[in-house]
Amino acid sequence: MKNTTHVIISNRHIHLNREACDILFGKGYELTVKRPMAPPIFAANETVTLKGPKGEISGVRVLGPLRSYTQVEILRADNFVLGIEAPVRISGSKDLAPLTVIGPCGRIDFDSVAMVALRHIHFTPEQAAEYGLQKDQMVQVKVSGERQLIFGDVQVVFTDGMEEPMMHVDVEEANAASIHPMDIVEILPQE
Ligand SMILES: [Zn+2]
Numbered sequence: 001m002k003n004t005t006h007v008i009i010s011n012r013h014i015h016l017n018r019e020a021c022d023i024l025f026g027k028g029y030e031l032t033v034k035r036p037m038a039p040p041i042f043a044a045n046e047t048v049t050l051k052g053p054k055g056e057i058s059g060v061r062v063l064g065p066l067r068s069y070t071q072v073e074i075l076r077a078d079n080f081v082l083g084i085e086a087p088v089r090i091s092g093s094k095d096l097a098p099l100t101v102i103g104p105c106g107r108i109d110f111d112s113v114a115m116v117a118l119r120h121i122h123f124t125p126e127q128a129a130e131y132g133l134q135k136d137q138m139v140q141v142k143v144s145g146e147r148q149l150i151f152g153d154v155q156v157v158f159t160d161g162m163e164e165p166m167m168h169v170d171v172e173e174a175n176a177a178s179i180h181p182m183d184i185v186e187i188l189p190q191e
Helices: 018-025 076-082 125-131 171-176
Strands: 004-010 013-015 033-036 042-051 056-064 071-073 097-102 107-117 120-123 138-143 149-158 166-170 184-189
Touching: 004 171, 013 042, 018 097, 018 107, 042 076, 056 076, 076 107, 107 166, 120 125, 125 149, 166 171
Parallel strands: 004 166, 013 056, 071 107, 120 149
Antiparallel strands: 004 184, 013 071, 033 042, 042 056, 042 097, 097 107, 120 166, 138 149, 138 184
8 A cells, every 4th residue: 555645835825716816916817827836736926915904924926727716825823924813724615714915906805715724635536545545534644854743634635637646735834844845755544
């Protein structure tokens, strides 16, 4: 049974839908590619400013392509800068924290938009079967090296069309365990 995967590290970012892109960047605006990521996802040249009751964070990268919903994924420490309490959630969840997003052409006051990403591993259903894992199952992940660490509550997420599985963590989680991009980690059963 397979039990290792590689790791991708995410910084704070925002996903936009058509409506939000129109307001922030102008009617019919098309995002431009700065850097391709796992297809079809790309880091766009465009950035926004996040504004909470306490402070702002500028230069927040937009990830393309456009989606059906707008979602801001921040780091836990960003909560303290912005003055919000974004919950830890898997992408696409409801009941997120309120936040204002500002672009060059406009601003949007969202009631529910900001979250801290729940760490997770993307598999196709076929790949998950090779690991003996089910959709939405929680596992542990062991990181080796100078700051070795076992992460609990890592969710198995099903995504079609990937060549191989990949774990997603944010910058804070990566730094806590001295993870470098594409490091290999070990998947363990959740206790
Ligand atoms: Zn992911």
